[in-house]
Amino acid sequence: MTYLMWRLHRNQLLTAAGVLVILTTALLTIPSKDNHVIEAIVYVTIVVPILLGLFWGASLLAKEFEDGTNGLAWTQGVTRRRWLRSNLIWAILAAAVWGAAVTAVVTWWSLCEISLGLARLSPGPFDIQGIVPVAYSVFAVALGIAVGSMIRRVLPAMATTLAAFVAVRVVIAVLVRPHFMSPVSRLVSLAQGTNALPAGAWLLSNPANVGPKTLLTYQPADRFWAFQGIETGVFVVLATGVVALAYRMVVARDA
Amino acid sequence: MNLQAAPAIHTTGLGKRYGSNWALQDFSVSVPRGHVTALVGPNGAGKTTLLKLLVGLCAPSAGEAEVLGRVPEQSEEFLASIGYLAQDVPLYKRLSADDHLRIGAHLNRDWDASAARARLTALRIPTNRPVATLSGGQRAQVGLSLVLAKRPQLLLLDEPMAALDPLARREFLASLTAAVADEGLSVVVSSHLLHDLERVCDHLILLAASRTQLCGDIDEVLAEHRTLVGPRRAWNEIEPRLTVIKATQTTRQTRLLVRVEDPVLDPSWEVTEVGLEDIVLAYMEQGEALADGQLIELGHGQ
Numbered sequence: 001m002t003y004l005m006w007r008l009h010r011n012q013l014l015t016a017a018g019v020l021v022i023l024t025t026a027l028l029t030i031p032s033k034d035n036h037v038i039e040a041i042v043y044v045t046i047v048v049p050i051l052l053g054l055f056w057g058a059s060l061l062a063k064e065f066e067d068g069t070n071g072l073a074w075t076q077g078v079t080r081r082r083w084l085r086s087n088l089i090w091a092i093l094a095a096a097v098w099g100a101a102v103t104a105v106v107t108w109w110s111l112c113e114i115s116l117g118l119a120r121l122s123p124g125p126f127d128i129q130g131i132v133p134v135a136y137s138v139f140a141v142a143l144g145i146a147v148g149s150m151i152r153r154v155l156p157a158m159a160t161t162l163a164a165f166v167a168v169r170v171v172i173a174v175l176v177r178p179h180f181m182s183p184v185s186r187l188v189s190l191a192q193g194t195n196a197l198p199a200g201a202w203l204l205s206n207p208a209n210v211g212p213k214t215l216l217t218y219q220p221a222d223r224f225w226a227f228q229g230i231e232t233g234v235f236v237v238l239a240t241g242v243v244a245l246a247y248r249m250v251v252a253r254d255a
Numbered sequence: 256m257n258l259q260a261a262p263a264i265h266t267t268g269l270g271k272r273y274g275s276n277w278a279l280q281d282f283s284v285s286v287p288r289g290h291v292t293a294l295v296g297p298n299g300a301g302k303t304t305l306l307k308l309l310v311g312l313c314a315p316s317a318g319e320a321e322v323l324g325r326v327p328e329q330s331e332e333f334l335a336s337i338g339y340l341a342q343d344v345p346l347y348k349r350l351s352a353d354d355h356l357r358i359g360a361h362l363n364r365d366w367d368a369s370a371a372r373a374r375l376t377a378l379r380i381p382t383n384r385p386v387a388t389l390s391g392g393q394r395a396q397v398g399l400s401l402v403l404a405k406r407p408q409l410l411l412l413d414e415p416m417a418a419l420d421p422l423a424r425r426e427f428l429a430s431l432t433a434a435v436a437d438e439g440l441s442v443v444v445s446s447h448l449l450h451d452l453e454r455v456c457d458h459l460i461l462l463a464a465s466r467t468q469l470c471g472d473i474d475e476v477l478a479e480h481r482t483l484v485g486p487r488r489a490w491n492e493i494e495p496r497l498t499v500i501k502a503t504q505t506t507r508q509t510r511l512l513v514r515v516e517d518p519v520l521d522p523s524w525e526v527t528e529v530g531l532e533d534i535v536l537a538y539m540e541q542g543e544a545l546a547d548g549q550l551i552e553l554g555h556g557q
Contacts, residue, residue, distance in 0.1 A: 003361040007354055008347065068345035075310055075339040077363035077405070079329045251329065255312035 001086035049136035052095045057144015058161040065152035084250045099137030121202040130228040135235035146242040149249035180230045187213040261324025263288045263441040268318030271304045278304040284470040293452035294445035296462035302445040310339040338407030344398035348387035352397045371400040392423025410442045468538040480534045483511040483524040501537035512537045
């Protein structure tokens with residue numbers, strides 16, 4: 001199975017490796033630390049998981065179904081269960097490694113780059129640093145594989161994966177993540193306002209005026225890794241769920 | 256049960272339903288080993304569904320199937336014993352025949368790549384080019400070589416020649432015949448045309464209107480069917496022991512295609528033998544009429 005996976009998908013892996021080399025070279029060679037172009041490129045890496053989900057995940061099985069090659073693969077000497085397991089392991093592993101590599105480059109770069117490093121708990125910087133991008137990549141690829149095994153056509157599977165992934169990401173980032181841990185509330189004087197916010201803290205709601213004071217509700221910056229851990233856990237659990245769905249769709253459903 | 260002695264295919268009441276439509280219904284046959292069986296029927300009669308049920312790509316909605324003594328299932332032992340070539344010969348388009356042979360070697364315990372390569376070389380099929388650049392006939396030959404390389408005991412081919420020109424059909428059949436002679440394996444080949452298969456098959460399954468119409472040795476099928484031509488007579492004057500498959504009448508003549516077990520003795524009939532193609536076509540017409548819920552009364556009362 002490993003040989004089949006390599007032979008079918010080696011071009012994609014080589015392309016991904018090439019893109020990574022280009023990204024790293026760009027970050028290394030452009031000397032300015034105040035370069036908006038580079039910062040923009042770093043923010044673009046927020047779409048890396050979804051690209052992996054579409055091109056490695058959704059198309060992986062959907063392409064086999066579309067071309068009928070699942071009928072070829074499923075009548076060789078390996079069971080469907082083993083076939084799916086190889087597909088999942090190699091696609092998820094590749095996504096994790098690639099996602100981790102991109103994130104490592106971005107995290108390393110943003111530690112040098114003050115603007116990104118300081119506000120790293122805020123939405124945006126949080127999503128492209130640390131370990132969550134790896135979890136997003138793993139979930140996106142697992143989701144794509146599950147959707148592909150269900151819908152069985154490449155383009156509809158990609159569209160559905162895109163919509164489902166964006167929906168899950170937005171719901172968790174906007175509605176769930178602020179409540180991972182109880183926020184801190186502090187009353188500060190009106191004059192101080194948001195200036196009293198500790199460095200790097202994530203302000204959760206607009207400052208409210210309470211008499212002569214202003215109420216600040218925020219998550220302190222030192223919770224960065226705790227939040228990374230919780231968010232990663234959430235996406236690993238979601239990934240496990242969609243993997244179970246993919247097994248059902250491949251092993252129990254007709255070809 | 257002794258697996259070696261089990262028939263190649265044994266089904267009882269096998270059926271497959273998609274939504275409210277039965278693609279295959281009440282299919283009960285037994286095919287001994289060592290035969291080359293033609294699976295014939297009009298488009299949509301359930302040939303593809305049947306083959307998918309037999310290789311375990313589909314689960315039955317009713318009844319059961321045994322292939323080589325085993326229930327078709329997702330186990331390595333079962334998968335190793337069958338070779339299946341799906342309709343339109345699906346292959347990985349961008350990979351070459353060599354790539355497919357290498358992949359097969361990794362996916363199958365028993366794999367005879369050298370024989371496959373020798374076959375393709377003898378047919379002058381380039382094995383290093385993406386299969387998408389090959390002709391339909393060449394792709395079919397690659398597909399056949401791949402299933403043969405598995406060294407299966409039962410080979411199931413779903414309309415392997417549907418897209419081929421007459422020359423490629425002939426070459427494909429020659430390859431198939433040679434392989435069967437060498438390996439002594441059991442084969443089921445489906446087609447909506449009998450013509451292609453008549454020369455290579457010794458067994459027949461006729462499927463029409465999702466039901467088995469006929470299953471047996473081709474020689475026996477030929478021996479059991481006769482055309483009777485005689486003076487025009489009314490429907491109730493035909494002997495009840497004759498199973499009428501097809502009847503046509505003109506103002507002076509009645510012409511019947513019948514299934515008989517004993518010789519027809521009534522001297523008013525002129526009895527002649529029938530070709531296999533005519534028998535098959537008669538059953539298919541009958542099957543279509545049955546599908547509409549009525550027995551055929553072709554030309555009756557004219």
